[in-house]
Amino acid sequence: AEAQLAQAQKMEAVGQLTGGIAHDFNNMLAVVVGGIDMARRKFAQGSAETGQYLESAMEGADRASALTRRLLSFARAEPLLPDSVQPDRLVQGMTDLLDRTLGERIVVHTSAGSRVWPIWVDRHQLENAILNLAVNARDAMEGEGRLDIDVRNISVGDGEAVPAGDYARIAVTDTGSGMSEAVRARAFEPFFTTKPAGKGTGLGLSQIFGLVRQSGGDIRIESEPGRGTTISLYFPRHAAAGAVRRERTIPPIATLP
Numbered sequence: 001a002e003a004q005l006a007q008a009q010k011m012e013a014v015g016q017l018t019g020g021i022a023h024d025f026n027n028m029l030a031v032v033v034g035g036i037d038m039a040r041r042k043f044a045q046g047s048a049e050t051g052q053y054l055e056s057a058m059e060g061a062d063r064a065s066a067l068t069r070r071l072l073s074f075a076r077a078e079p080l081l082p083d084s085v086q087p088d089r090l091v092q093g094m095t096d097l098l099d100r101t102l103g104e105r106i107v108v109h110t111s112a113g114s115r116v117w118p119i120w121v122d123r124h125q126l127e128n129a130i131l132n133l134a135v136n137a138r139d140a141m142e143g144e145g146r147l148d149i150d151v152r153n154i155s156v157g158d159g160e161a162v163p164a165g166d167y168a169r170i171a172v173t174d175t176g177s178g179m180s181e182a183v184r185a186r187a188f189e190p191f192f193t194t195k196p197a198g199k200g201t202g203l204g205l206s207q208i209f210g211l212v213r214q215s216g217g218d219i220r221i222e223s224e225p226g227r228g229t230t231i232s233l234y235f236p237r238h239a240a241a242g243a244v245r246r247e248r249t250i251p252p253i254a255t256l257p
């Protein structure tokens with residue numbers, strides 16, 4: 001538990017640092033993009049060569065902004081658009097995409113408990129997170145294996161790995177290479193990657209960490225070198241949409257003070 005607390009504090013500090021840098025960097029990029037845009041207009045009738053230079057400068061700036069956006073979402077400085085989501089249905093809706101992404105030699109299997117609790121999360125970002133986990137799993141399986149995504153309700157008591165409470169848990173299991181303890185301990189750090197340059201950015205898991213924490217949930221990795229990995233996302237149970245709507249109903253005049 002102590003190691004976990006130290007890990008959480010470290011991630012908090014890394015998050016603050018990253019968020020600060022990404023935020024300032026984004027502002028500087030806005031100046032760069034604005035400058036290129038002005039130059040493009042001015043030199044619209046200039047040489048084709050000038051146009052080419054400006055085009056590639058703009059492409060570079062666009063890539064840099066995409067990177068800062070990912071950093072900001074890790075640092076939880078990017079606004080989310082949460083909504084009541086049925087996680088079992090969301091995963092079910094992704095099976096075709098996952099089949100296509102993972103290829104024929106990786107079997108994708110999804111399962112869900114009955115009446116999975118709704119959760120309050122940015123739907124688009126959760127889909128992104130699951131796709132990211134699946135791509136990591138594919139990379140760890142070297143073309144062949146099995147990916148399992150299991151969605152179910154979990155009531156956690158005191159003294160467990162995640163804080164006590166009711167959660168919908170999305171567990172993604174692969175039969176890949178697994179992680180050593182050293183890799184597992186650093187896997188959530190931004191820019192930490194064991195993949196060759198150009199293949200890994202080391203931002204996938206840090207971004208997912210940010211999403212889960214911002215949604216009031218938690219994330220756990222269990223892994224065994226040579227056997228495979230399970231990454232579990234815990235999202236707090238969200239009160240039914242109907243109940244929320246009732247709460248917001250204006251009370252009848254007679255009961256107003």
Ligand code: ADP
Pocket residue numbers: 136137140174176177178179183187188192193194195199200201202203204205206229
């Ligand atoms: P990236 O995929 O760009 O390397 P991530 O943050 O998603 O960045 O992952 C960080 C590292 O964690 C990976 O480089 C890899 O070493 C390890 N990792 C992540 N998912 C898995 C997995 N399913 N199996 C084995 N190792 C993994």
